[in-house]
Amino acid sequence: MAENTTRTTYTVESLLAVTVEVFNERGYDGTSMEDLSKAAGISKSSIYHHVRGKEELLRLAVGRALDGLFTILDEPAARSGRPVDRLEHVVRRTAEVLLEELPYVTLLLRVRGNTPTEQWALERRREFDHQVAELLRAAVAEGELRSDVEPRLATRLLFGMINSIVEWYRPGVRAQDGIAEAVVHLAFDGLRAPTA
Amino acid sequence: MAENTTRTTYTVESLLAVTVEVFNERGYDGTSMEDLSKAAGISKSSIYHHVRGKEELLRLAVGRALDGLFTILDEPAARSGRPVDRLEHVVRRTAEVLLEELPYVTLLLRVRGNTPTEQWALERRREFDHQVAELLRAAVAEGELRSDVEPRLATRLLFGMINSIVEWYRPGVRAQDGIAEAVVHLAFDGLRAPTA
Known part of the structure; x- marks a missing residue:
């Protein structure tokens, strides 16, 4: 009962x-x-x-991850200010959304297939990556980011770092607080200690 | 014939x-x-x-990737000098070995299972990661790397960035020259332009 x-x-x-x-x-x-x-x-x-079936469940699940990601781009801090600060906000929030919506983003990142829903998800992911790459380009054009790393390659490595979190992060095992901050530190300032 | x-x-x-x-x-x-x-x-x-069979083929294939990676740790530039320079060498060479042995490293990174060979491969990967983490810790202790990112987390993000290359890199599509260098730039100095 x-x-x-x-x-x-x-x-x-x-x-x-x-x-x-x-x-x-x-x-x-x-x-x-x-x-x-x-x-x-x-x-x-x-x-x-x-x-209606399995594919609708997939659409709802990856849709949730995509909504979380695209919402970031509409946040005030992503829309106005210096490109480098907007990018920093987007990078931090992308890591946070990944941690908050871990299973949904994990599923999104594993989508490979050929159903219309999977194609749509891949397309939306590319669109998100593209918008972040544009922000990165703008920051390079402003002289805020170094110009010796190609924007497309930099974007790929950046997302590679962020997305890899799904491979090892398990909720509850460690506080998620420091992770997004570490991503931002590493991405923008690197590991090297500032020379005094 | x-x-x-x-x-x-x-x-x-x-x-x-x-x-x-x-x-x-x-x-x-x-x-x-x-x-x-x-x-x-x-x-x-x-x-x-x-x-003898499928599992021996797996052992030979992931063994090739692991040999490539562990050889790096024995190279002179990985064995002597400042920890930060040794780490930089290891990071650059890890990206290079990944690109040179792409299908073998890809297979290694996908190993998940429970056969003795898969367990052995996971164990060896962990040992490699561990040795790199130790190098990172040594560089932090020397004040060469920033101490505000936890070494274990930094190592994970670093490998996340490097290993993600297998997701998009296709030989021949683009020269692989710039990739290892971009990884080193991003990892050690970040994307931000040096302030004048």
């Missing part, structure tokens, strides 16, 4: 939380509606009550 | 080159000896003439 009560409280959001864990563990292609039904402890028809 | 001639020229090295591509494409678990036989264009018994 208790279990049934739990079952009826499922919302799209709680279903999504389970789904994204299963997708990350088994891969999107390797996950069946049966797997999701088992993991959520509800029948397939109950899932279909909420969504 | 021509094909047969080609077949007889297979060496462990050329078999390994085919194997590593298949492992990277299908995953180690998802690859059968049948797949390898088809990809290499030789019979399974010919493969068994060279190696």
